[in-house]
Amino acid sequence: MKNLSERDKKHLWHPLTQHKTAAAPLGMVKAKGAVFWDEEGKEYIDGIASWYTSMYGHGNPYIIDKMTAQMKQLDFVLFSGFTHEPAVQLSERLVPLLPNNQAKIFFNDNGSTAVEAGIKMALQYHHNHCDKRDTLIAFEDGFHGDTFGAMSASGLSSYNGPFEDFLLKVERIPVPQADNLDVVVSQLQHIVDTYDCAAFIYEPLAQGAAGMKFHSATGLDALLAICKKAGVLCIADEIMTGFGKTGKNFASANMDQQPDIMCLSKALTAGMFPLSITSCSQEVYDRFLSDEVSKGFFHAHTFSAHPVGCAAVLAGLDLLESPEIMERRKYIKEAHERFVAEVKDHPKVENARCMGIILAIDLNIEMERYGNLRDKLYQFFMEKGVVLRPLGNTVYVLPPFVITNEQLNKVYNAIKSALVVF
Ligand SMILES: *Cc1c(COP(=O)(O)O)cnc(C)c1O
Numbered sequence: 383m384k385n386l387s388e389r390d391k392k393h394l395w396h397p398l399t400q401h402k403t404a405a406a407p408l409g410m411v412k413a414k415g416a417v418f419w420d421e422e423g424k425e426y427i428d429g430i431a432s433w434y435t436s437m438y439g440h441g442n443p444y445i446i447d448k449m450t451a452q453m454k455q456l457d458f459v460l461f462s463g464f465t466h467e468p469a470v471q472l473s474e475r476l477v478p479l480l481p482n483n484q485a486k487i488f489f490n491d492n493g494s495t496a497v498e499a500g501i502k503m504a505l506q507y508h509h510n511h512c513d514k515r516d517t518l519i520a521f522e523d524g525f526h527g528d529t530f531g532a533m534s535a536s537g538l539s540s541y542n543g544p545f546e547d548f549l550l551k552v553e554r555i556p557v558p559q560a561d562n563l564d565v566v567v568s569q570l571q572h573i574v575d576t577y578d579c580a581a582f583i584y585e586p587l588a589q590g591a592a593g594m595k596f597h598s599a600t601g602l603d604a605l606l607a608i609c610k611k612a613g614v615l616c617i618a619d620e621i622m623t624g625f626g627k628t629g630k631n632f633a634s635a636n637m638d639q640q641p642d643i644m645c646l647s648k649a650l651t652a653g654m655f656p657l658s659i660t661s662c663s664q665e666v667y668d669r670f671l672s673d674e675v676s677k678g679f680f681h682a683h684t685f686s687a688h689p690v691g692c693a694a695v696l697a698g699l700d701l702l703e704s705p706e707i708m709e710r711r712k713y714i715k716e717a718h719e720r721f722v723a724e725v726k727d728h729p730k731v732e733n734a735r736c737m738g739i740i741l742a743i744d745l746n747i748e749m750e751r752y753g754n755l756r757d758k759l760y761q762f763f764m765e766k767g768v769v770l771r772p773l774g775n776t777v778y779v780l781p782p783f784v785i786t787n788e789q790l791n792k793v794y795n796a797i798k799s800a801l802v803v804f
Contacts, residue, residue, distance in 0.1 A: 385409055386421055408764075413440030416785040418769065429763075429770045429793045431782045434590070434622050435653030438701050439784040445652050445697040452693035461489065461686040468692030475699050477661070479631055481640040485664040488679070489657065489687040493621040493647035494527025496658035497583070499681055500643045501531040501550070503662060504581035504615040507669045510677050515580035517551045519573055519614065525591030526583060526619050526645075535583045538591060553577060557589065558601025570605055574612040581643075582609045583617040586633035587737065590622035593776035594742035596735055599636040606639035615642040615666065621658070625649040626702060626711055627780065629738035642666050652698040657691030710783040714739045714790065718779070721794050730801050732775070742778040743797065747804050759800060766796040 386409025409421040418426045431437055456466055473487045490496045508515040518535055526532040533542055534550035553573045558566045589595045606616050618641035623633040634641055647658035670679050701707050718736035726734040732746035756772050763770045770777060779793055
């Protein structure tokens with residue numbers, strides 16, 4: 383039998399990959415806790431929780447048991463015209479954890495479709511009131527997914543190039559920092575006064591794909607207040623930040639202004655199942671109530687509210703605020719803070735920062751000298767048995783909550799050796 387990476391070549395097409403030049407993908411055969419094993423038996427620590435999903439560890443027996451029991455009880459039923467216990471229980475348990483204006487849960491099956499539904503909800507919210515609003519507001523360098531609406535809102539143009547002529551109308555503002563708030567506020571005010579704005583979509587406090595860039599909660603709060611005043615719906619994309627990444631359960635809890643719509647996925651199901659949620663306020667929901675059928679939200683995905691996915695969410699919620707996980711959340715946050723203090727003045731570190739369990743280090747290393755730094759760093763960490771996916775010059779760590787102290791040290795040490803070697 384040929385190995386996985388060999389057999390993979392024949393028929394498979396990978397995401398975010400230029401197959402002419404990319405290295406063969408690594409065949410993975412097993413995962414447990416914060417560790418993967420490849421087909422040669424080599425161990426890797428999952429330093430980014432497999433794109434911020436597997437927060438309670440791979441192969442978590444508690445979650446698997448709950449999912450298995452659900453699969454045996456009721457594997458799947460369509461969610462149009464039917465409901466079921468895991469979806470109802472999920473809504474009863476999740477809504478109280480969200481900002482307190484959130485009232486309704488709409489199900490989708492991945493992050494992009496959660497955003498897509500959020501954007502469509504916002505557009506139809508205005509349409510149902512015969513209010514013609516055709517423009518979205520988004521942050522520069524935001525990332526919201528790869529379907530058309532989500533891609534339109536995303537400001538990372540390297541992905542969007544071929545599709546630019548087909549995107550929705552979007553006006554962009556920089557993220558608010560301590561030193562630019564006045565400028566951003568007046569820019570937003572100008573946009574709101576000039577265009578027919580339907581919604582403002584944002585990753586609250588931390589922009590993942592942009593390179594774990596952080597911004598100011600006070601600043602964001604000021605921007606949300608302007609939108610609220612102008613009747614522009616605020617859509618918080620918490621697909622990356624949700625479920626304890628930034629310290630609180632949701633980043634939106636750091637602002638006084640609450641989002642009208644929220645998008646959740648990734649850690650929602652603890653990495654065990656593709657599922658997502660678009661939640662909204664009662665006010666948004668009520669706009670869709672009418673004797674006219676067409677004012678309802680005619681949007682659906684086949685796997686909406688998949689019972690097995692809902693069971694994974696419920697099991698994850700059991701763990702999120704358990705004493706064991708709360709202890710890990712605190713430990714990782716403090717360990718990150720110590721690591722930032724240790725490396726922030728290193729000559730090869732441009733900026734080191736952390737928020738909750740997210741750690742990011744911008745490297746100050748000359749690109750010319752080392753060619754494609756990002757790929758070299760990636761390979762370097764893989765050789766050390768640590769999975770990290772640097773974004774340009776930024777190395778970030780977003781470990782599963784269950785990473786052990788020793789494993790976390792191994793991740794930090796890999797970064798420290800990179801500072802020596804590069
Ligand atoms: C990952 C991500 C998405 C897209 O989710 P997919 O499941 O990959 O479609 C959208 N927004 C943010 C902030 C994300 O991190």
